[in-house]
Amino acid sequence: MKIEILTKNDSNRNIQQGIISKLRDYIEYKNLEPGDKLPSERMLSERFEVSRSSIREAIQKLEFFGILKSRPQSGTFIANIGRVAMSGMLDEILRLEDPDFKSLVETRILLELKTVRLASLRRTEQDLEKMRAALDAYTAKVLNGEKAVEEDLLFHLAIAQASKNSTMNTFMLIITPEIITNFEKYHVCDANLSFNGIQEHEDIYEAIKDQEPQKAKEKMKAHFKVLYQYCYNTKE
Secondary structure, eight states, X not given: OOOOOOOOOHHHHHHHHHHHHHHHHHHHHTTOOTTXXXXXXXXXXXXXXXXXXXXXXXXXXXXXXXXXXXXXXXXXXXXXXXXXXXXXXXXXHHHOOOOOHHHHHHHHHHHHXXXXXXXXXXXXXXXXXXHHHHHHHHHHHHHXXXXXXXXXXXXXXXXXXXXXXXXXXXXXXXXXHHHHHHHHHHTOSOHHHHHHHHHHHHHHHHHHHTTOHHHHHHHHHHHHHHHHHHHHTOOO
């Protein structure tokens, strides 16, 4: 199993921001209310003079933030939130910037200290098998002198999945590609960190396997100590 590394494309991001801005203006111009239906992707594509795939991506982004709702065979509708709140949220989305490395690390640590506790309480035998497979793949690559960033994160994604919290699992999936890109950029997983990571991962795995939430959290915190220090000693 491989994680696709998503590269940032400034041109595509600008297109998305432009579509969202035009959607905001369209909603205001038409005085649309919560529950109202938007035009089809084809019609929006023609109106905004962009591809249907770009329209689809923008709609998916606004769905993620809870502003739009798509219904199969029916279309896309404005979510049931007030107009003032919706307008404010759209403005904030348009002001969003790509997260920097420190923000990603902080977010990841906060998420994983929680998911590892939940995973130790809720994990199944199938979850343990996924963690074990990812950990074995990570270990094999490290011992062979290869980079193991993707295998490392697959182990952590398996923990997030085992937490049985779909929201936190989704957040982990969202930030993972950017984490991979930054790890490569800053050479985070060098040989020393990777060799230490083998035992740290084993400790985390054993705590989850034994269903000891506090110990699992402590082992995860210890695992992130070097990363946290590395992050704050890194000049961008």
